[in-house]
Amino acid sequence: MTEINNQAVVVRSRPSNIPQAENFQIETRSIPALENQQILVKNQWLSVDPAMRGWLADADNYLSVPAGDVMRSLAVGTIIASKHTDFPEGTQVMGWFGWQTHAVVDTSAIVQTITASDIPASLYLGVLGLNGITAATALDKVGQPQPGDTVVVSTAAGGVGSCVGQLAKMQGCRTVGITSSPEKMQQCKDTFGYDEVLSYREPNLSARVAQACPDGVNVYFDNTSGAISDAIMPHLALHARVVVCGTAAISSWDPVPTGPRVERILLTRRARMQGFILFDHMDTYPDYVRQLEEAIRQGKLHYREDVSQGLETAPGAIAQLYSSQNTGKRLIQLPD
Amino acid sequence: MTEINNQAVVVRSRPSNIPQAENFQIETRSIPALENQQILVKNQWLSVDPAMRGWLADADNYLSVPAGDVMRSLAVGTIIASKHTDFPEGTQVMGWFGWQTHAVVDTSAIVQTITASDIPASLYLGVLGLNGITAATALDKVGQPQPGDTVVVSTAAGGVGSCVGQLAKMQGCRTVGITSSPEKMQQCKDTFGYDEVLSYREPNLSARVAQACPDGVNVYFDNTSGAISDAIMPHLALHARVVVCGTAAISSWDPVPTGPRVERILLTRRARMQGFILFDHMDTYPDYVRQLEEAIRQGKLHYREDVSQGLETAPGAIAQLYSSQNTGKRLIQLPD
Numbered sequence: 001m002t003e004i005n006n007q008a009v010v011v012r013s014r015p016s017n018i019p020q021a022e023n024f025q026i027e028t029r030s031i032p033a034l035e036n037q038q039i040l041v042k043n044q045w046l047s048v049d050p051a052m053r054g055w056l057a058d059a060d061n062y063l064s065v066p067a068g069d070v071m072r073s074l075a076v077g078t079i080i081a082s083k084h085t086d087f088p089e090g091t092q093v094m095g096w097f098g099w100q101t102h103a104v105v106d107t108s109a110i111v112q113t114i115t116a117s118d119i120p121a122s123l124y125l126g127v128l129g130l131n132g133i134t135a136a137t138a139l140d141k142v143g144q145p146q147p148g149d150t151v152v153v154s155t156a157a158g159g160v161g162s163c164v165g166q167l168a169k170m171q172g173c174r175t176v177g178i179t180s181s182p183e184k185m186q187q188c189k190d191t192f193g194y195d196e197v198l199s200y201r202e203p204n205l206s207a208r209v210a211q212a213c214p215d216g217v218n219v220y221f222d223n224t225s226g227a228i229s230d231a232i233m234p235h236l237a238l239h240a241r242v243v244v245c246g247t248a249a250i251s252s253w254d255p256v257p258t259g260p261r262v263e264r265i266l267l268t269r270r271a272r273m274q275g276f277i278l279f280d281h282m283d284t285y286p287d288y289v290r291q292l293e294e295a296i297r298q299g300k301l302h303y304r305e306d307v308s309q310g311l312e313t314a315p316g317a318i319a320q321l322y323s324s325q326n327t328g329k330r331l332i333q334l335p336d
Numbered sequence: 337m338t339e340i341n342n343q344a345v346v347v348r349s350r351p352s353n354i355p356q357a358e359n360f361q362i363e364t365r366s367i368p369a370l371e372n373q374q375i376l377v378k379n380q381w382l383s384v385d386p387a388m389r390g391w392l393a394d395a396d397n398y399l400s401v402p403a404g405d406v407m408r409s410l411a412v413g414t415i416i417a418s419k420h421t422d423f424p425e426g427t428q429v430m431g432w433f434g435w436q437t438h439a440v441v442d443t444s445a446i447v448q449t450i451t452a453s454d455i456p457a458s459l460y461l462g463v464l465g466l467n468g469i470t471a472a473t474a475l476d477k478v479g480q481p482q483p484g485d486t487v488v489v490s491t492a493a494g495g496v497g498s499c500v501g502q503l504a505k506m507q508g509c510r511t512v513g514i515t516s517s518p519e520k521m522q523q524c525k526d527t528f529g530y531d532e533v534l535s536y537r538e539p540n541l542s543a544r545v546a547q548a549c550p551d552g553v554n555v556y557f558d559n560t561s562g563a564i565s566d567a568i569m570p571h572l573a574l575h576a577r578v579v580v581c582g583t584a585a586i587s588s589w590d591p592v593p594t595g596p597r598v599e600r601i602l603l604t605r606r607a608r609m610q611g612f613i614l615f616d617h618m619d620t621y622p623d624y625v626r627q628l629e630e631a632i633r634q635g636k637l638h639y640r641e642d643v644s645q646g647l648e649t650a651p652g653a654i655a656q657l658y659s660s661q662n663t664g665k666r667l668i669q670l671p672d
Contacts, residue, residue: 225599239616244602256596263561264589266580266611273609275602280575 006031008070008100009314011056018322019056024071024315032104039110040081041093041103047074047125048317048330050248056318071099071314074129076114076121087113094124099314101334112286116293126329127303128292130278131159134245136288138276139164139221142243147172149218150237152209154200154228155248157184159329162192163292164221166301169193173219176212178205178228187327191302200224205231216240224249226259233265242273304328310335342367344406344436345650347392354658355392360407360651367438375446376417377429377439383410383461384653384666386584392654407435407650410465412450412457423449430460435650437670448622452629462665463639464628466614467495470581472624474612475500475557478579483508485554486573488545490536490564491584493520495665498528499628500557502637505529509555512548514541514564523663527638536560541567552576560585562595569601578609640664646671 006029015023034040055065055072065072075097082089084107095110097103114124126132143164145151151168155161156177165175165188177194179185180201188197196212198205209217209232216237222229226249236242250257266273278285295301306328308317314332321330342365351359370376391401391408401408411433418425420443431446433439450460462468479500481487487504491497492513501511501524513530515521516537524533532548534541545553545568552573558565562585572578586593602609614621631637642664644653650668657666
């Protein structure tokens with residue numbers, strides 16, 4: 001191995017609110033020698049995710065990243081040195097490699113090996129990564145859509161939501177997306193093929209949901225909680241399924257905010273409301289990757305990426321996520 | 337057939353609140369001739385149920401009983417005349433025969449034929465009737481208790497709750513009952529075998545639930561909604577199931593009352609909350625009757641009945657239900 005160094009984005013301080021560029025610094029670090037079973041990955045794509053805000057918050061978080069550590073992230077890279085026979089040099093992998101150019105890790109950091117050569121590798125951080133696999137797994141296992149069902153998706157243009165909408169449509173459902181700006185509404189119609197798109201800024205969202213779902217809502221895929229859910233829940237159909245996948249509309253759960261009680265709706269509709277976290281379902285991850293790869297090859301699954309070039313764009317990237325200017329999966333591309 | 341008349345409890349007026357004796361009158365009515373496929377049932381046991389309040393309320397209710405009609409109720413009786421070959425004279429049946437001594441009905445009014453001669457017929461209105469079958473079906477299909485699970489039951493001494501607690505215990509669960517008075521708490525321990533019993537009047541119910549459920553709540557069988565649920569929900573274990581079977585603690589849903597949002601709990605625990613109404617599951621009703629009959633024969637399933645004698649005790653019986661003096665399934669026995 002030639003003498004190379006690692007460039008890493010290191011946590012400098014904890015933000016009180018949304019992480020900013022000044023909460024990080026870029027450091028040059030030497031690359032340690034590989035121990036037995038370890039691999040050296042050269043990163044090509046780094047992921048930027050809303051969850052990073054939580055990992056940097058002061059509050060108790062078992063995934064908290066301490067100051068001085070390389071920022072945690074998923075990344076796609078190529079193994080350029082290996083002491084593990086199952087993962088030889090040249091293998092392309094997606095996993096927990098962090099915001100850095102090079103990562104020395106145990107193979108437990110690998111989420112998946114990338115074998116498809118006809119699919120852009122960056123997709124394994126987006127539509128074929130946690131977002132897409134969350135969408136596919138939660139919709140299938142909890143939402144259980146049937147052909148003809150009406151499926152409502154909150155954050156319809158988001159990484160998870162846009163994939164849910166398209167997968168439901170492929171399964172013969174009528175899809176109704178809830179999003180914010182006119183631009184995102186247009187994107188939901190043109191790119192993600194929703195049958196109807198509503199803005200959550202509508203003055204009477206509940207009445208608009210009723211209009212858009214004359215036979216009621218069979219599946220509500222919820223990434224928001226809050227006022228958006230309150231407008232949708234009264235329109236659940238008999239035996240409806242509510243997938244609780246995120247709570248983006250609630251900024252703090254301490255104290256727990258109040259909202260309209262759901263028990264009467266769940267009882268009279270015999271409906272089900274269920275929380276979903278992908279990490280309970282890693283055994284079926286490869287199955288859903290194969291399913292979505294096939295949809296990508298057939299041109300049926302659309303996605304948007306928002307790419308910036310170079311490690312130096314990483315420190316400010318989380319703040320950009322929260323400016324709502326992003327229109328696709330936020331990625332950082334590193335030079336070859 | 338000898339010349340007999342029917343004595344019937346007829347709705348006289350709609351109560352604005354809890355139905356009282358003066359809302360009914362007892363009338364003597366002649367018994368019409370049977371049409372083809374009809375049966376004449378001589379009632380032995382009449383049921384008194386909390387749902388009757390709803391059937392008599394002014395509000396829109398598709399089960400509303402109009403003034404001048406015989407009060408709707410389940411009853412156990414014997415067929416004394418029949419124009420349906422599947423239901424010969426002498427057959428004992430449970431069904432929608434109303435608060436009256438004799439009922440001429442289509443056989444669609446029959447919920448079940450009673451064949452077990454070794455079991456008191458009154459039980460088919462209680463622990464072997466809608467209450468018991470609701471408990472068994474909802475616990476099995478929605479609660480899905482596993483041996484070792486902690487099962488919490490609200491209205492633990494009630495017709496449904498007391499059966500849930502005992503069935504869960506038979507399946508190897510630890511049972512925690514929530515009820516009101518010291519008398520009912522004692523009954524929960526002595527008769528229904530709960531491992532722990534809490535009063536919902538406890539000043540800090542949530543802390544007491546946490547103490548009683550050190551490993552969290554795997555199944556919460558909820559007949560109440562409201563403050564009792566709010567004390568239990570934060571203690572759900574991973575992958576918990578909440579059976580929403582009733583909302584007795586909420587007196588009005590118009591406007592919908594607010595409470596702590598449940599989405600974060602459902603998400604972080606990957607928990608499921610699901611409404612249950614027995615009428616979706618009538619296909620498996622006979623299976624659960626057989627299961628509970630067997631438990632009765634083995635002396636494993638305990639119940640309490642609160643019986644008054646004669647049709648003239650019916651008009652005041654609903655009000656007594658709501659006085660919380662009742663300590664078992666409220667029944668009216670008619671003379672042979």
